[in-house]
Amino acid sequence: MDWVKFYDFKHSIIYVNARHRDVHYRTIAQDIRRYVPSPAARVLDYGCGEATSADIVADAAGALTLAEAAPNVRAALMQCYAGNAKISVVTPEQTAALPAASFDLIVMHSVAQYLTSAELDRLLGIFHRLLKPDGTLIVGDIVPPRLSAPAAAIALLRFGARNGFFWAAFFGLIRIVFSDYLKLRRATGLSHYDEASMLARLEVAGFSATRAPRNIGHNQRRMTFLARPSQA
Numbered sequence: 001m002d003w004v005k006f007y008d009f010k011h012s013i014i015y016v017n018a019r020h021r022d023v024h025y026r027t028i029a030q031d032i033r034r035y036v037p038s039p040a041a042r043v044l045d046y047g048c049g050e051a052t053s054a055d056i057v058a059d060a061a062g063a064l065t066l067a068e069a070a071p072n073v074r075a076a077l078m079q080c081y082a083g084n085a086k087i088s089v090v091t092p093e094q095t096a097a098l099p100a101a102s103f104d105l106i107v108m109h110s111v112a113q114y115l116t117s118a119e120l121d122r123l124l125g126i127f128h129r130l131l132k133p134d135g136t137l138i139v140g141d142i143v144p145p146r147l148s149a150p151a152a153a154i155a156l157l158r159f160g161a162r163n164g165f166f167w168a169a170f171f172g173l174i175r176i177v178f179s180d181y182l183k184l185r186r187a188t189g190l191s192h193y194d195e196a197s198m199l200a201r202l203e204v205a206g207f208s209a210t211r212a213p214r215n216i217g218h219n220q221r222r223m224t225f226l227a228r229p230s231q232a
């Protein structure tokens with residue numbers, strides 16, 4: 001079991017019910033939409049997951065590419081968005097093979113924690129090549145060191161309370177304790193970065209970056225970074 005396989009088959013564990021999943025993806029899509037720079041913008045959402053509200057982002061953009069490593073999730077995305085001419089679905093390998101300067105906006109939200117730091121650096125290099133010189137990279141949901149699990153649990157309960165699924169969130173958390181998620185988390189760990197180390201990583205990868213005032217999504221203890229290719 002690795003994280004890609006986990007996300008390919010175990011959606012019901014992470015999303016406590018369908019309402020949670022849909023509110024989660026709608027919240028993220030609404031947040032990402034605010035960063036789309038123009039109606040003609042070409043946008044990449046890397047590690048998009050089930051992306052059940054990707055049409056919200058696509059409506060504000062010229063084209064939206066959804067990159068997802070998990071094959072079953074990718075198949076579901078293809079089926080869901082077959083009728084939307086703005087949305088295409090690709091593998092990570094197909095993403096890496098795209099021409100330079102393909103995108104105005106690249107978003108990678110809630111993925112970096114599942115990558116080793118070497119994998120993250122490699123991806124930042126790919127994103128640098130794929131971004132237009134005036135484009136923006138958004139790296140969201142960066143998990144800071146210390147107490148990330150209790151903070152995530154509290155954030156989920158609050159999100160549930162605000163959106164009518166508090167008890168489902170409560171029982172979902174109990175289910176998670178006995179799930180593969182915690183086993184995998186214990187076995188492989190999650191990658192954590194504090195603000196300074198993420199800013200330094202982005203700088204080494206050729207970006208000039210700042211921390212956004214708010215994280216994308218519901219967990220405001222995690223961080224979002226906005227990065228632009230540094231001018232040579």
Ligand SMILES: C[S@@+](CC[C@H](N)C(=O)[O-])C[C@H]1O[C@@H](n2cnc3c(N)ncnc32)[C@H](O)[C@@H]1O
Binds near residue numbers: 028047069111114119
């Ligand atoms: C928590 S989901 C994030 C989905 C969506 N971006 C969101 O914010 O809800 C984590 C995603 O990371 C992807 N992922 C995990 N490990 C990966 C890897 N090594 N390479 C590429 N994607 C990976 C999974 O396939 C999954 O879609």
